[in-house]
Amino acid sequence: MAADLQSSPFIKHLASSDKKTRDQALTSLRTFLRGRSEISELDLLKLWKGLFYCLWMQDKPLHQQRLSQSLASLPSALQSPLILPFLRAFWITIAREWSQIEALRLDKYLYLIRQYVHASFQTLAKDGWKDTLAIEEYGRIVGDTALSGTDMKVPNGLRFHVLDVWVDELERVVGEGEGVWEGKLDILNLVMEPVERLAREGKLKVVRQAAKECLEDERLKAWRGEKDEDEEMEDGEEEEWGGIED
Structure with missing residues (x-):
């Protein structure tokens, strides 16, 4: 072969x-x-x-x-x-060759990476996200290459770009709305694990911070049914308001 x-x-x-x-x-x-x-x-x-x-x-x-x-x-x-x-x-190739990409050629590789993040999610989702072993393995693949927090040979520019497009391309695959992950939050957590791992283990503070910002994306909160503190305060204020009494 x-x-x-x-x-x-x-x-x-x-x-x-x-x-x-x-x-x-x-x-x-x-x-x-x-x-x-x-x-x-x-x-x-x-x-x-x-x-x-x-x-x-x-x-x-x-x-x-x-x-x-x-x-x-x-x-x-x-x-x-x-x-x-x-x-x-x-991912191994992209991480290895990234430093060779000239500024004038960078945009087309950024687009390729976005397309591959999307294609990867499409592949994992094609059977309803049922193959958890494949999802875990893909998370390890990305976590050991583009989103590695410990391999200092991985360029930060690549890490930042993957973090920038991760939730965007996930949304393109699953759709919008709060209920798209209903009953599948464990799968969503698996999909986000390489980002979680980078936020925990990244050697550089700027990289950890970028991963944390990705994890704080409003779409993730909506998918998980979480509310912002501001929303909770507004809800609380509404509940306390009893109207004008005679």
């Missing part, structure tokens, strides 16, 4: 300077992945390096967005045993 991957030309072609060649390589890759239930971590990392530079070579914002969306659709084409290893390779 590893030999098949190494002998396939599409990995090299993913980073071609020619858009047509890159597009053809991505199509070949999609076909290749559909037929595999297992690929070694080393080969997945080689593959993701090719995908990273596939986006690197893409210019024009609209084309960049379309490519990022196409890359983020890859997990949906994978067989179940390969999904989490594929996502792990993505």
